[in-house]
Amino acid sequence: MKYVDEFRDGELARVLAGRLARAVxxxxxxxxxxxxxxxxxxxxxxGVTDLLPKSVNMVHGPGCPVCVLxxxxxxxxxxxxxxRGVTLCTYADTMRVPASGRTSLLKAKAAGxxxxxxxxxxxxxxxxxxxxxxxxxxxxxxxxxxTPPTAIVILEAERQGLENFFVFCNHVLTPAAISxxxxxxxxxxxxxxxxxxxVGPAHVSCVIGSAPYEYFAEEYAKxxxxxxxxPLDVMQAVLMLVRQVNEGRHEVENEFSRAVTRDGxxxxxxLVAEVFELRxxxxxxxxxxxxxxxxxxxSRYGRFDAERRYDIVYRSxxxxxxxxxxxxxxxxxxxxxxxxxxxxxxxxxxxxxxxVSSEGACAAWYSYGRFRDEExxx
Amino acid sequence: MxxxxxxxxxxxxxxxxxxxxxxxxxxxxxxxxxxxxLFLAAFDNDWLRPLNDQACFAVPAGRxxxxxxxxxxxxxxxxxGDIGCLAVHGTVNDVAMAGARPLYLSATFILEExxxxxxxKRIVESMAAASREARVPIVTGDTKVVEKGKGDxxxxxxxxxxxxxxxxxxSGDRARPGDRVLVSGTLGDHGVAIMSFxxxxxFETTIRSDTAALHGLVAAMVEAVPEVRCLRDPTRGGLAATxxxxxxxxGVGFRIREKDxxxxxxxxxxxxxxxxxxxxxxxxxxxxxxCAPEDASRLLVAMREHPLGRDAAIxxxxxxxxxxxxxMETALGGARMVDWLSAEQLPRIC
Numbered sequence: 001m002k003y004v005d006e007f008r009d010g011e012l013a014r015v016l017a018g019r020l021a022r023a024v025x026x027x028x029x030x031x032x033x034x035x036x037x038x039x040x041x042x043x044x045x046x047g048v049t050d051l052l053p054k055s056v057n058m059v060h061g062p063g064c065p066v067c068v069l070x071x072x073x074x075x076x077x078x079x080x081x082x083x084r085g086v087t088l089c090t091y092a093d094t095m096r097v098p099a100s101g102r103t104s105l106l107k108a109k110a111a112g113x114x115x116x117x118x119x120x121x122x123x124x125x126x127x128x129x130x131x132x133x134x135x136x137x138x139x140x141x142x143x144x145x146x147t148p149p150t151a152i153v154i155l156e157a158e159r160q161g162l163e164n165f166f167v168f169c170n171h172v173l174t175p176a177a178i179s180x181x182x183x184x185x186x187x188x189x190x191x192x193x194x195x196x197x198x199v200g201p202a203h204v205s206c207v208i209g210s211a212p213y214e215y216f217a218e219e220y221a222k223x224x225x226x227x228x229x230x231p232l233d234v235m236q237a238v239l240m241l242v243r244q245v246n247e248g249r250h251e252v253e254n255e256f257s258r259a260v261t262r263d264g265x266x267x268x269x270x271l272v273a274e275v276f277e278l279r280x281x282x283x284x285x286x287x288x289x290x291x292x293x294x295x296x297x298x299s300r301y302g303r304f305d306a307e308r309r310y311d312i313v314y315r316s317x318x319x320x321x322x323x324x325x326x327x328x329x330x331x332x333x334x335x336x337x338x339x340x341x342x343x344x345x346x347x348x349x350x351x352x353x354x355x356v357s358s359e360g361a362c363a364a365w366y367s368y369g370r371f372r373d374e375e376x377x378x
Numbered sequence: 379m380x381x382x383x384x385x386x387x388x389x390x391x392x393x394x395x396x397x398x399x400x401x402x403x404x405x406x407x408x409x410x411x412x413x414x415x416l417f418l419a420a421f422d423n424d425w426l427r428p429l430n431d432q433a434c435f436a437v438p439a440g441r442x443x444x445x446x447x448x449x450x451x452x453x454x455x456x457x458x459g460d461i462g463c464l465a466v467h468g469t470v471n472d473v474a475m476a477g478a479r480p481l482y483l484s485a486t487f488i489l490e491e492x493x494x495x496x497x498x499k500r501i502v503e504s505m506a507a508a509s510r511e512a513r514v515p516i517v518t519g520d521t522k523v524v525e526k527g528k529g530d531x532x533x534x535x536x537x538x539x540x541x542x543x544x545x546x547x548x549s550g551d552r553a554r555p556g557d558r559v560l561v562s563g564t565l566g567d568h569g570v571a572i573m574s575f576x577x578x579x580x581f582e583t584t585i586r587s588d589t590a591a592l593h594g595l596v597a598a599m600v601e602a603v604p605e606v607r608c609l610r611d612p613t614r615g616g617l618a619a620t621x622x623x624x625x626x627x628x629g630v631g632f633r634i635r636e637k638d639x640x641x642x643x644x645x646x647x648x649x650x651x652x653x654x655x656x657x658x659x660x661x662x663x664x665x666x667x668x669c670a671p672e673d674a675s676r677l678l679v680a681m682r683e684h685p686l687g688r689d690a691a692i693x694x695x696x697x698x699x700x701x702x703x704x705x706m707e708t709a710l711g712g713a714r715m716v717d718w719l720s721a722e723q724l725p726r727i728c
Binding site for chain 2: 001004008009010013014017044045046047048049050051231232346347348358363366367368369370371374
């Protein structure tokens with residue numbers, strides 16, 4: 001397929017693998033975090049690690065929108081659907097995220113709640129328009145990539161004068177999460193998570209541009225290379241990171257120049273600024289409360305805000321005690337370090353959120369990589 | 379009332395504007411009329427014609443095969459087929475995957491009150507055409523009607539019987555390390571065709587469902603290689619599910635090569651933007667075969683000579699692996715697992 005196969009080409013991969021092998025300095029370890037679940041997925045699905053030098057270690061980051069959604073917010077959504085009788089629309093993976101008391105939106109649906117899987121925010125708006133007597137809530141999740149479409153449907157709902165459409169906003173911000181990881185004791189003081197650089201987000205960066213990462217590169221002295229989600233993008237970005245580390249540089253470089261500019265998508269950013277404002281703090285699964293890390297709907301559009309409409313009260317809920325999702329999302333542990341992984345926690349019966357989405361570190365390892373555990377043991 | 383005395387006149391069913399109502403499943407005259415004018419007219423054969431509650435037929439010598447399959451696909455009509463021909467192909471294929479020659483089918487219809495008779499007629503005629511083309515007659519059946527809201531138009535269950543030729547022993551637990559894995563053609567066509575027609579997912583594609591009866595291809599294969607070990611049509615869950623089933627049943631692992639998998643560019647493209655893996659997408663006219671290494675090229679030639687096996691390919695091998703993992707060498711040059719599909723990728727595709 002044109003414009004896709006070129007970025008998965010085996011010949012080019014061998015060339016890049018050769019360059020990488022020559023670029024790494026003997027005796028040196030390179031630990032890079034790929035922030036996005038999209039990269040985690042690409043690395044696992046295409047077997048990218050087989051083509052990287054042994055001294056390069058990829059650490060999975062928290063950039064999986066479904067994974068970082070805290071249990072309490074899912075509980076809120078389930079209550080809306082079950083107790084308030086709304087039609088709750090959301091993206092597919094969200095439906096399987098485990099909530100309190102072994103529930104999930106999927107189980108709420110089986111219990112009679114009207115929960116609909118949609119492919120886009122526009123589908124939720126259409127459902128509201130076609131069912132004027134029914135209150136429809138769009139459970140909005142995701143990073144900067146999915147925020148502009150949510151802004152558009154809110155503006156569109158206003159233009160169409162819809163009175164039965166609401167958004168339960170859970171949009172979160174990438175730069176805040178990266179700061180949080182870099183500020184964490186494991187990275188800063190203890191050094192249990194050695195990080196030599198970041199593979200920067202692909203689609204998020206299309207929207208926000210490369211400029212927001214300049215601060216991290218400078219402040220924390222860590223190189224950032226923004227990379228596309230194709231396997232050759234990842235390999236090229238790793239090569240660029242290796243070179244920066246070798247040369248003692250810590251700059252923002254853009255491997256994904258076919259889509260990302262320094263300033264990003266001005267129109268999308270303007271839409272987001274029009275509809276949303278910063279929250280003082282927001283809980284992330286794995287990272288805990290992170291200041292100024294999420295968005296809420298501005299009061300100007302408050303009549304579309306499900307939190308106001310239904311007086312939603314957020315209660316923080318602790319993860320299963322044995323679940324290591326938190327540490328895995330911070331890069332402090334790998335799926336193999338979790339006792340639940342592959343035993344009671346599987347994609348069919350996820351305990352933690354990292355096992356739900358295909359972008360989650362545990363699901364990716366379970367579905368694509370776990371045969372390596374056996375190879376290592378043998 | 380004048381209608382009461384004109385007993386000999388039966389107003390023909392209005393197949394243009396009429397709808398299924400509760401009387402069509404009541405066991406009364408309306409049901410008998412529907413059977414006469416629709417099912418018997420379409421499926422007509424010597425076994426069905428006496429309208430018994432069962433079909434009687436002679437049994438050839440050898441081992442018999444029995445298979446059943448329910449069809450609940452949505453939408454009912456899709457590019458390349460409909461629930462009718464799918465219901466015939468699905469069960470014919472299930473019988474054939476034992477290496478068997480399918481002989482007879484039964485068909486059960488669960489109809490929802492209010493379902494347009496025109497659609498029902500179209501479906502039944504499509505079933506009849508598929509059954510004639512496959513030369514596997516529908517010899518008995520049943521019809522039930524459920525109240526509006528208690529079904530979704532029409533559900534069809536078909537059951538098939540067949541006979542296995544002497545010397546053929548096909549079963550999913552017979553794969554051995556070193557055996558070769560073959561597929562009969564391009565993967566994922568059916569699933570993508572269905573998805574392209576789904577409400578809220580509609581997209582334009584030239585892909586049509588591959589729904590087809592594979593017993594002719596199977597007959598050619600077992601004639602060329604009677605020792606073929608495993609056959610299965612990779613329907614729901616796709617090739618990934620089938621190979622994992624074989625791995626579990628046979629106690630082996632598999633390693634396949636991504637570059638050797640036949641996938642149409644349009645299917646690849648649709649999977650790309652829907653975030654799906656063609657390995658997990660359903661097929662309705664393809665099969666996976668496992669055979670000993672020395673038989674592989676002979677089997678491949680036999681498959682490619684058949685119109686339904688033109689794009690057949692050898693895609694990998696069975697390995698010794700106590701973990702029974704299915705692995706794939708990626709086109710990039712790495713390796714990964716090919717696991718079962720975890721969640722429902724898309725409900726009601728067949």
